[in-house]
Amino acid sequence: MSSSPPSSERFSPDDALPPVEPPSAGFILQLFIVPGVIVVVVVMIWLMFNWLAHKGNDRDAFVRDLQRNNEARWQAAVNLANALNAERGSQKPELAADHQLAEKLADILDKEIDAGSLDERPITLRIYLSRALGQFQVADGLPTLIKAAGTQRDEVESDVRRAAIEGIALLADNLPPGDKAFADNEQLSEVLFAAAKDADPRTRSTAAVALGVIGGEKYLDRLRGMLVDSNADVRFNAALRLAQHGDAAAVPVLDEMLDPSEQAGIETEKQEDMRPRKRVVISGNALRAVQQLAEKNPAADLGTLPATIEKLRDSTSATDVRMEATTTLRQLQDRGAQPSK
Numbered sequence: 001m002s003s004s005p006p007s008s009e010r011f012s013p014d015d016a017l018p019p020v021e022p023p024s025a026g027f028i029l030q031l032f033i034v035p036g037v038i039v040v041v042v043v044m045i046w047l048m049f050n051w052l053a054h055k056g057n058d059r060d061a062f063v064r065d066l067q068r069n070n071e072a073r074w075q076a077a078v079n080l081a082n083a084l085n086a087e088r089g090s091q092k093p094e095l096a097a098d099h100q101l102a103e104k105l106a107d108i109l110d111k112e113i114d115a116g117s118l119d120e121r122p123i124t125l126r127i128y129l130s131r132a133l134g135q136f137q138v139a140d141g142l143p144t145l146i147k148a149a150g151t152q153r154d155e156v157e158s159d160v161r162r163a164a165i166e167g168i169a170l171l172a173d174n175l176p177p178g179d180k181a182f183a184d185n186e187q188l189s190e191v192l193f194a195a196a197k198d199a200d201p202r203t204r205s206t207a208a209v210a211l212g213v214i215g216g217e218k219y220l221d222r223l224r225g226m227l228v229d230s231n232a233d234v235r236f237n238a239a240l241r242l243a244q245h246g247d248a249a250a251v252p253v254l255d256e257m258l259d260p261s262e263q264a265g266i267e268t269e270k271q272e273d274m275r276p277r278k279r280v281v282i283s284g285n286a287l288r289a290v291q292q293l294a295e296k297n298p299a300a301d302l303g304t305l306p307a308t309i310e311k312l313r314d315s316t317s318a319t320d321v322r323m324e325a326t327t328t329l330r331q332l333q334d335r336g337a338q339p340s341k
Contacts, residue, residue, distance in 0.1 A: 018072075059101045066108050066129075074121055077128035080105075084135035088174075093137060096174070102140035105133055110144045118156050127163040134167030137174045139181035145171065150191040162206045165195055167212040182214055189218065196222055201231035208234055212241020224249050232265040236282065243289035246296025251303050252287070257286035258308045260315045280318045289322045291331055298335055306332050 062083075065076035087093040095101060107131040112122060130148050141249075148164035151157060170180055182188065192214075195207035206227055211219040226238035226251060241251035245301035255260055262282075269278045288308065293300060306329065313325035 043292055044125075052210045059098055063101070063104045063108075066125075067104070074124040074128060077125050077132060081128050081132040081135065084132055088135065096135055096137045098136075100140050101139050102133065102138050103138045105129055106141040106144035109133065109148060110228050113144075113151055115146055116153060118154050123156055126160045130167040130168070132159065132167075134170030135174070136171060139171065139175060139179060142168070142171060142181050142185075146187050146191050148185075149195065151339060157284060158200060158203060161195065162203055164191070165203070165210050166204045168192075169206075169213040172210070177215070181285075188214075192219070196226060199222065201229075201234055204229065204231065204234045208237035208241060209239075212238070212244060215224065215245060218244060218248060227253050229245075231268065233268050236265055236285075240285055240289045243293040244296070245253040246293055246300065248293070248297060248300040248302075250293065251301070251305060254286050254290055255303065255305055255308050257282050258305070258312050260312050283312060283321045284324055285317070287321070287328045289301070290328055294331060296337055302332065 026173070062076060062080045065075055066080070084096050086097045090096070110128060112126050112129070115122070117123070126148065131158070133145055145164045145167045149161055149168060152161050167190070172179075175181065192207055192210055193308045195203050198204055198207070198212065204226070208223060211223050212227075220242065222240050224247070227235050227242070228309060229235045229238070235253050235258055238252040239257070242250040243254060257265065265282050266275045266279055269275050290302070290305060294302070309325050309328055311333075314320055315327065316322050
C-alpha cells in the first residue's frame with residue numbers, strides 16, 4: 001500500500017495548468033483570419049443580392065422581357081406588378097413614377113388587345129399588365145386601361161376587363177383627387193357606366209369600387225342606383241363606397257350588411273366552408289363604413305343602424321367583429337346617436 005506523498009510534493013493548483021506558450025500561427029488563423037473571411041463572404045453575398053434586386057427592377061429589362069414573344073412574358077408581367085406594388089406608399093418610387101415605363105407598358109398592352117388572342121398566356125399577360133399600370137403614380141397608362149376595360153369579344157376577356165377596371169381604381173387612388181386625367185373624361189365614364197350595368201355581377205361589383213374611388217357627383221349618383229342591385233355583392237360595394245364619401249343613402253344597405261340574420265351576401269359565396277369567413281368580412285367592412293360615414297357626415301340620419309350594430313355585437317362569436325362593433329357604438333354615442341335599449 002503506497003503512502004501519500006509528503007505535502008511538499010503534492011500538486012498545487014498552478015501545477016494543474018498547461019504551460020504558457022506563445023500562440024501558434026494556426027491559432028491566430030482561427031482567431032482572426034477565419035472570422036474575417038466569413039464576414040467578407042457575408043458582405044459579398046449581401047452585395048450580390050442587392051445588385052440582383054436592382055437589376056431585377058431595371059426598367060429596360062422589364063420592357064425587353066415583356067416584348068419577347070415567348071411563354072415567359074406573363075411571368076415578367078407578374079414580376080413587374082410585384083415590383084410596383086412594393087413601391088406603393090413610397091415617397092420616391094423609381095418605377096411607379098416613370099412616365100416612359102408606363103408608356104411602354106401601355107403600348108405593349110394596346111398591341112396585345114389589338115392582337116385579340118384568346119389563349120391562356122396572352123390573356124394572363126393582359127391581366128397582369130392592367131394591374132401593373134394601375135400601380136403607377138402617373139396617368140400615362142389610363143387611355144389603354146380604358147380600352148382594356150371596354151373590350152370584350154369573348155367571355156374569356158371578362159377577366160381582362162375586370163383587371164383593367166381594378167387598374168383604373170388603383171390608379172385613381174394613387175393620383176391626387178380630381179386629377180385632370182380623370183376629370184371630365186367621357187371615355188372613362190362611358191366604360192365604367194357600361195360595366196356598372198353589365199350582365200355579370202362580378203363586373204358590376206368591380207365597377208362599383210372604381211366609381212367610388214374616383215368620386216365626383218356623376219359617379220356617386222350612379223352608385224346610388226346600384227344600391228338596389230339584385231346581387232348582394234354589388235349593392236354592398238356600392239354602399240361601402242358611398243359611406244366613405246359620407247353619403248347617407250348607404251344607410252339601408254349598411255343596415256342589411258350588419259343584420260346578423262342577413263343571408264343574401266353569404267349565399268353568393270359558392271364554397272360553403274368559406275361562408276363564415278365571408279360573414280366576418282361583410283360585418284367588418286360595414287362597421288368601418290359606418291365609422292367613416294359618421295365621421296364624414298356627422299349630421300347624417302343613421303336610422304336603426306345603432307340598434308342593428310348592438311344586436312350584432314351581442315350575437316356574434318367573432319371576437320374581431322365584436323370589438324369593432326363596440327368601437328363603432330362608442331363612436332356613435334359620442335356623436336349623439338344613442339343605440340336603442
